[in-house]
Amino acid sequence: MTTASDVSRPFHPASAGMLLRQWREIRGKPQLELALDTGISQKHVSFVETGRATPSRQMIIDLADALQIPLRERxxxxxxxxxxxxxxxxxxxxASxxxxxxxxxxxxxxHEPFPAIAMDRYWNVIETNVSAPAFFNRFIDLSRYPRPRNLLHLMFDPEGMRPFLxxxxxxxxxxxxxxxxxxxxHVSDERTQALIAELMAYPDVPQDPHSGPVPDALPxxxxxxxxxxxTLNLFSMIxxxxxxxxxxxxxxxxxxMFPADDQTESVYPDFMSGNDLAGQDRP
Structure with missing residues (x-):
């Protein structure tokens, strides 16, 4: 059975039925189970998927709800x-x-005085609090990076945050x-796959996600x-x-972002109060 967590496939231009079938297969849901979840007959579901019937708007909504299809893909x-x-x-x-x-x-x-960042689905920075650019400018000059800045590229770039990680x-x-x-x-679309490929192309990025040392016994x-x-140990909540x-x-x-231990919380104000910021630009 194919599960959502290990699927990564592009969605090429296709009929509505083909797209719905792709999502059903991604979710690992048989036609009969989808029919029972939506109250739509299995025969009708089959006809839609094969292009023998055109789904109504409400049927698309019902099927998409049952398959947990993201709104952009709907x-x-x-x-x-x-x-x-x-x-x-x-x-x-x-305005809306x-x-x-x-x-x-x-x-x-x-969330001040700790960094907080609003991003889109591809990790592009939309907006921040005051502390986020101040934090990153303690390491690098953000003004060198054009907007919209991508948080992952900042982390993976050998000339960005990576030397400090x-x-x-x-x-x-x-x-x-x-x-x-x-x-x-829980499905990587083409742009997400492209982002992963760009990150993997940086030097010294581990190619096997399952190898390496066992992480510390932390939550x-x-x-x-x-x-x-x-030395600052931080963790994030989304x-x-x-x-x-x-x-x-x-x-x-x-x-x-939050301090992960008492030591980080105690030294954080001193770290942020330094006058040797690399730049003053916002993400």
Whole structure:
């Protein structure tokens, strides 16, 4: 059986039925089980998948709900079936997104003095609190990196944050695992696959995600940063929008970073109060 966690395949232009069948196979759900979940006859499901019947808009919604299809991919299915997209894809600063945008800014602001970053599904930075650029500028000059900045490229770049990351191979494996695990719908689309390929192309990136030393007996894998004066162990929590109704709302990720131990929490104010920042630009 194919599971969502180990699937990575592109979605080529296809009929609505073909796309729905791809998602059913990705989820490892037999036609009969899908029929029982949706109240749609197995025969009708089969006819839709083979192109003998065109699904109604409501049928696409019902099948997509049962298959947990991401909203962006649902829009592709609507278009393939000849319907207009249902789910809006407005930018975060659009008038329709004001409520969520205010909430994102509030979360970022309230996480001071620790870094907090809002990103899209491909780890491109959308917005940060004040502490996030101040933190990264303690290591590198962010002004050298054009917007939109990608957090993963900042980490993997040998001229970026990588020289300051301890236990590089363990960290790289952990980050690559996160990319796959946190992919929208738990499936790596073409852009996610391209991002992974770009990261793997950097020098000294472990090619086997399952090799390497066993991690410490911790409930998380911290990011360990080292400077001449400080060693910082941080971990992150990811927040998402509950019951999203737009593509942007579903895809936004807010990463908040926390000290992983008492030592890091005690030295963090001294680390952030230094005057030798490499730059003053925001992500």
């Amino acid at each position: 829009n592709a299915i609507f278009l393939a079936a000849g319907y207009a997209p249902v789910y809006r894809d407005d930018p975060l600063d659009a 997104m004001q409520g969520i945008h205010r909430a994102v800014r509030r979360m970022l602001r309230q 301890m236990r590089w191979e363990e960290t790289a494996r952990s980050l690559l695992s996160r990319v796959r695990r946190e992919a929208i719908g 998380m894998i911290p990011l360990r940063f080292r400077t001449e004066r400080h 927040s998402t929008v509950g019951t999203p109704q737009t593509v942007t709302a579903e895809e936004i990720r807010i990463e908040t």
